[in-house]
Amino acid sequence: MAVIEVEDLRKRYGPHTAVDGVTLTVARGEVFGLLGPNGAGKTTTVEILEGYRRRDGGAVRVLGEDPGHAGRRWRSRLGIVPQGAQDGGELTVREYVRHVAGFYPRPRDPDTVIERCGLDTKAGARLRTLSGGQRRRVDVALGIVGDPELLFLDEPTTGFDPEARRAFWSLIRDLAADGTTIVLTSHYLDEVEALATRLAVLAGGRVVAEGTPDVIGGRTAESVVSWQDGDGPHRVVTDAPLPLLSTLAGRATPVTGLRVQPRSLEDVYLELIGENR
Numbered sequence: 001m002a003v004i005e006v007e008d009l010r011k012r013y014g015p016h017t018a019v020d021g022v023t024l025t026v027a028r029g030e031v032f033g034l035l036g037p038n039g040a041g042k043t044t045t046v047e048i049l050e051g052y053r054r055r056d057g058g059a060v061r062v063l064g065e066d067p068g069h070a071g072r073r074w075r076s077r078l079g080i081v082p083q084g085a086q087d088g089g090e091l092t093v094r095e096y097v098r099h100v101a102g103f104y105p106r107p108r109d110p111d112t113v114i115e116r117c118g119l120d121t122k123a124g125a126r127l128r129t130l131s132g133g134q135r136r137r138v139d140v141a142l143g144i145v146g147d148p149e150l151l152f153l154d155e156p157t158t159g160f161d162p163e164a165r166r167a168f169w170s171l172i173r174d175l176a177a178d179g180t181t182i183v184l185t186s187h188y189l190d191e192v193e194a195l196a197t198r199l200a201v202l203a204g205g206r207v208v209a210e211g212t213p214d215v216i217g218g219r220t221a222e223s224v225v226s227w228q229d230g231d232g233p234h235r236v237v238t239d240a241p242l243p244l245l246s247t248l249a250g251r252a253t254p255v256t257g258l259r260v261q262p263r264s265l266e267d268v269y270l271e272l273i274g275e276n277r
């Protein structure tokens, strides 16, 4: 069943068209990645889906309702980790997470959420004393404490150290395995590749590619063959790797470090946004 249905979504800011006919569907339990350069329209699109921004055109259904007219009950089914971090302040992490849990009809246990977000040693610390990455973890805790059916994550791991990022990935996988639908906006392509079951690339307010991370943008149509020999490292992008491999196999001098890989998501992404600039 579709949790998000967007048809020909449009949004203008004065003369500037920020979202120019976006159509997409997200099914229950998917981790849907939204990629695109700065200014592509990702946050505008997501804020319309969250009911925080009005659209100028198109049809949108989120959890069966139009976000432009949905009420508090509908909102309590969403979890949102927006781009900007929450304010600091005099509350402790535990006080703040408990406070926000109180807004939801069936919240998760705040202490378990704090622990899952790697904040147990900071539960008693005041928000203003946290590092940037720790504050971001509080944002994630606030986004999931309501036990949302649909979770929006806008660049969630900015400022995370590598260990915290891996722990976050495992948290997201657990949430998805429990049936939470997740929309993940990120500039970290490795993050999207690791987590997304499907993704869309936005450029200039339009969807320029959509698919699973392994096939998007014709990723599997070509392979990258790389190896080393006496002349140094080599890298060839080809749609026919087998003849090249058999040539390399027949060489008198040895070839080392031979690898055959699909094109990286980064290569494909840069090509897509370059074509649609």
Ligand SMILES: Nc1ncnc2c1ncn2[C@@H]1O[C@H](COP(=O)(O)OP(=O)(O)OP(=O)(O)O)[C@@H](O)[C@H]1O
Pocket (backbone or CB within 6 Å): 013, 016, 017, 018, 036, 037, 038, 039, 040, 041, 042, 043, 044, 045
């Ligand atoms: N409130 C606003 N008023 C005027 N223009 C806006 C407003 N919000 C966004 N825009 C413009 O709309 C376009 C899309 O912005 P948006 O924030 O949706 O992009 P984004 O893909 O989320 O970018 P980023 O990766 O930088 O977060 C940009 O050109 C931006 O300058």
